[in-house]
Amino acid sequence: MSSRQASDSAPIPGIEQLPRSITPARDLWPDIEAGLNQAAPVHATTRRGWGIGAVAASVAVAFLVGILLGRQAPGPAAPALPLDTIAAGTGFQVAAPALAAVLAATEREYQAAWKGFDPAGLAPALLDAASADELARSWQAMNEAEAALLAALDAHPDNPYLAAKLLDLRSQQLGFMRELHMLDQNSRRNT
């Protein structure tokens, strides 16, 4: 080996003096913090239920899409009512106007979330079987509760208790979908 070749095999003189730490020119924390707020961490208390690492939501999404395709419209068609403007498209009539308004808004959000959720099925399937099963069971439980509540509301459309319960269920379903959406985003980022 020539001396020139030998020198090429040695570290470049002065490279050890290069700084290992260079403070960014601006404070990046505000942008990072904004990013954190968009994607909450998977805490120790919930991580078991949400899979590990590069979790693709596609398995769960496929499951959800299957439910979506076979799903009936949420509740019976409502007769004309004073709240029809607010509740248009939701099909619900409840005695308490405020509750009806909230329920109508939640239903719109719920339907919008469904629409926005379809593309998530394009993500690669990396979800482990146990996590997928757990997700499926969680969603199935909510789906069964939904069916029971919708049937009860068919029979008792003015019952505020049932309306409140449905409102609560919708909130849980929306939270569930948001979590899945976050997982899907993480999956895309990791793949």
Place this chain on the structure above:
Amino acid sequence: MQMRESFETVGRDNESVWVERAREGDSVAFERLYRMHAGRIHALVWRLSGNDKALAEDLVQEAFIRAWNKLHLFEGKSAFGTWLHRLAANVALSDRRIRVRRVARELPMDETVERTAMGERDLQAGLRADLEQAIAGLPERARTVLVLFDIEGYRHEEIADMTGMAVGSSKAQLHRARKLVRARLEPPEPIEDGSENPTG
């Protein structure tokens, strides 16, 4: 600035506490971790990106957001900084903007002029800047290996794992990178055109 210093001096001792709090969703604790490690992470991704300031800032943000989302995977087997550093390197190496980037960049003219106006005591700073520039001008794979091996201290096996190249390729790229940097830092050959000896 004082707040940052206190994070770095007082907070480092309690890093595991901040990590645990951050794992529970405490963004204030995570900010402390950011203050502790932002400089090292920024230096790493800035060099891996070929000294692209804007891209480096994006990558720092991406790395910390991803760390936040993956905190539950941090098992504490290594130091948090080591785990974060590796994660940030992976973020940078997987960023397509770096891979497709062309390396044809020259020092801006005003920076060159400023450098020639430096005093002798700034010579070392100038040499370091030249070295940084030479590294930034390397082909992407050579630069990656040089930064990770010579500056950040990763082993070839680790680099191979991170980049997907073979261990032998990593060694070859390091050799190539060092050779290219040396060539770039060498003073130009004197031009002998005989103009100083018109009568000769």
